[in-house]
Amino acid sequence: MKINGNQAAKPRKNGHSQTPKFGPVDNLESYLQPDWWRRIFNSMYLKTDADVVEDKQITNREVDLFTEFLGLDKNMVILDLACGQGRHSLELxxxxxxxxxxxxxxxxxxxxxxxxxxxxxxxxxxxxxxxRKLPYPVDTFDIVMILGNSFGYFESTEDDLKILKEVFRVLKPNGKFLIDVADGNYLRENYSPRSWEWIDNKHFVCRERSLSSDNQRLISREVISNIHKGVIVDQFYAERLYSRESLNEILTQTGYKNISFMGDYATDSKRNQDLGMMERRIIVTASAVKDWTPVKTKKVELKNVVVIMGDPSRPDIVKPSNVFDNDDMETIMNLKIALGELKDYRFTYLTNHNTLLNDLQKLKGRVDFALNLCDEGFDNDPRKELHVPAMLEVFKIPYTGSNPQCLAYCYDKSLIRGIAKEMGIPVAKGIYIKPEDNVFEMNIEFPVIVKPNFGDSSFAITKESVAYNLEEVNDAIIRIRENLGYDKPLLLEEFLTGKDLTVGIIGNPPESYTFLPIVEEDYSALPEGLPKI
Structure with missing residues (x-):
């Protein structure tokens, strides 16, 4: 198998930070990260391995073979484990x-x-x-398959055993398990220490390989180059070298019966340059001979959730009247009613910021997670919005929303603009205005929106914030500085009149995350003449 990714590993031998590209390396194993598999399977993987994993004829032949070997029926419940981009699942x-x-x-x-x-x-x-922890109930599948040489990535055999035990758990009684894995004995004797090949008209890949110090894994390095950009990827990966004997041993150890091996299976690639780990493979099947697992009636334990909100007893400079009004209190009441309808949760509400620190300390170890709805910030101070997740992290309480560092960054609009530009994300034109600056001496393209550089939750943003000439800009600045007591830098941004779109994300990139549907702001009820903000 030839595996690929977008980040080079850092050498473990000295712990120092490294650039993503390396020169000559004496010991491949010293540069191998234990969790290399977290970063490596991406769009470049589909380029380097396209001669196999994107070849429909190869996929069709493999599905033909596995269907016959397992005696698959179209009504069977099948799990394609480590399915990649789903080439076998989709063909089935x-x-x-x-x-x-x-x-x-x-x-x-x-x-x-x-x-x-x-x-x-x-x-x-x-x-x-x-x-290693399958999200499926016991006794679910008739068939589980690990195809395309996707077994043996972990540093320890204990993790491989966890996978086999999990597969055994989710298989139905007498369900069948198929593993398609590199022939370890063959590769030990026949691997190519160095090779290179073109993967398309613009990219070529150079590979180095060596056996691990214990002779149980094949360590590989891939250096991918673009003819215009030079080296774009330099990475290290490894796979445990299983033989028929060692596979039979671990399958028997984890309870499988009726273990059967096919003859040698060779991959037929059109590119046929460097097949690497896919050159010769072992295909083995085994049965989960067991009884049906008794159905257990489990008492549902309520999850304890703490909900943190702003403090209604304190002033709030962001709100129109500087206090929580009737609309705010009605929103809070409706939220509590909606959450109260969830049967499997017990909610605790914290709104008194005088005692918030002590209240959270008392809840440490007694709550499952926190719903952080305190956009107002600690003490209703938007500059202290990051203080709330910081307290939750001190007490090791999982929470929703952004972490303290993210909130600190986002509080500074000019900083976020700079980061976005560095990432190639388009931003509106803007001018950074210090308290001593004279706007009448500036070359400004109108219309613009005037806003505090530090702040969020639409602090100081009103219909007067949109300016169409220098006098309106000056009036907006005076209003922010004198009426609201804001003496920090301001930001003038070009006023864009297109659609306002919001995309919610659940999860923590680059780990598991989900995009929510795109939401467009509806300005249809806005009175004529008011800016769409």
Whole structure:
């Protein structure tokens, strides 16, 4: 197998930070990260391995072979474990198999699989997850398959055993398990220490390989170059070298019966330059001979959730009247009513900021997570919004929303603009205005919106914030400085009149995360003449 990714590993031998590219390396193993598999399966992987994983004829032949070998029936419940971009799962669905599931650790590959499935109108249930802890009930599947040489990535055999035990757990009694893995004995004697190949008209890859110090894994390095940009990827990966004997041993150890090996299987690639780990493979099947697991009735334990909000007893300079008004109190009441309808949760509400620190300390170890709705900030001070998640982190309480560092960054609009520019994200034109600056001496393109550089929650933003000439800009600045007592830098940004779109994200990139539907702001009820802000 030839594996690829977008980040080079850092050498473990000295712990120092490294650039993503390396020169000559004496010991490949010293540069190998234990969790290399977290970063490596992405769009470049689909380029370097395209001669196999994107070849429909190879996929069709493999599905033909596995269907016959396992005696697959179209009504069977099948799990394609470590499914990648779903090439085998999707082909099974195209052939009329009704209950196909795919699970993989790579967020990128699972999204690609879902997109292909949706585009072709196929019914495959793709999930992102860890093979060592499968998100499926006991006795679920008739068939589980690990195909395409996707076994043996972890540093310890204990993790491989966890996978086999999990597969055994989710298989139905007498369910079948198939593993398609590199022939370890063959590779020990026949691997290529160095090779290179073109992967398309603009990219070529150079590879180095060596055996690990214990002779149990093949360590590989891939250096991918673009003919215009030079080296774009330099990375290290490894795979445990299993033989028929060692596979038989660990399958027997984890309870499998009826273990059967096919003859040698060689990959037939059109590119046929460097097949690496895919050159010769072992295909083995085994049965989960066991009884049905008794159904246990489990008492549902309530999850304890603490909800943190602003303090209604304190002033709030962001609100129109500087206090929590009737609309705010009604919103809070409706929130409590809605949350109260959730049967499996017990909610505790914290709004008194005088005692917030002590209240959280008392709840340490007694709550499952915190719903952080305190946009007002600690003490209703927007400059202290980051203080709330910081307290939650001190007490090790999981929480929703952004972490303190993110909130600190976002409080400074000019800082975020600079970061966005560095990332190639378009931003509106802007001018940074210090208290001593004279706007009448500036070359300003109108219309603009005037806002405090530090702050959030639309602090100081009103209809007068949109200016169409220098006098209106000056009036807006005076209003912010004198009426609101703001003496920090301001930001003048070009006023863009297009659509306001919001995309919510659940999760923690680059780990598992989900995009919510795009929401567009509705200004249809806005009175004529008011700016759409």
């Amino acid at each position: 669905a195209r052939r009329g198999f009704r209950n196909v599931n795919g699970l993989d650790r790579s967020h990128y590959l699972i999204r690609k699989a879902k997109n292909i499935s949706a585009a072709e109108g196929l019914s495959v249930n793709f999930k992102e997850g860890d093979a």
